[in-house]
Amino acid sequence: MLVRRAAHALGLRFRLHRRDLPGTPDLVFPGRRIALFVHGCFWHRHPECRFTSTPKMRTEFWQAKFDGNVTRDARQQEELAAQGWNAVVICECETRDQDSLREILRERIIE
Numbered sequence: 001m002l003v004r005r006a007a008h009a010l011g012l013r014f015r016l017h018r019r020d021l022p023g024t025p026d027l028v029f030p031g032r033r034i035a036l037f038v039h040g041c042f043w044h045r046h047p048e049c050r051f052t053s054t055p056k057m058r059t060e061f062w063q064a065k066f067d068g069n070v071t072r073d074a075r076q077q078e079e080l081a082a083q084g085w086n087a088v089v090i091c092e093c094e095t096r097d098q099d100s101l102r103e104i105l106r107e108r109i110i111e
Helices: 002-009 059-082 098-110
Strands: 027-029 034-039 086-091
Touching: 002 027, 002 098, 034 059, 034 098, 059 086, 086 098
Parallel strands: 034 086
Antiparallel strands: 027 034
16 A cells, blocks of 8 residues: 555556456556566565564475565566566565655656
């Protein structure tokens, strides 16, 4: 919701969760051919983020789960690129400050 509000405040119009695109992006900007994903740092393994930790119990299970998520994310982004879409990822930790979130959206979507 934070990303939606920030995008809307910047005058960006979007569609939600287009199921006909690989990965069902969170926000889609059809005119710009941009598919935006909002990834949780824990589940999608945002590099060098303090929210990216591995549980101490059943580490093999969790590592396989995280590796699968990262592999799936990369595959979906490749499929989007093959269809002529630009995949943009915003990580959960980047949504905490609204001013910086708006700046990130300007950089990755508008420019």
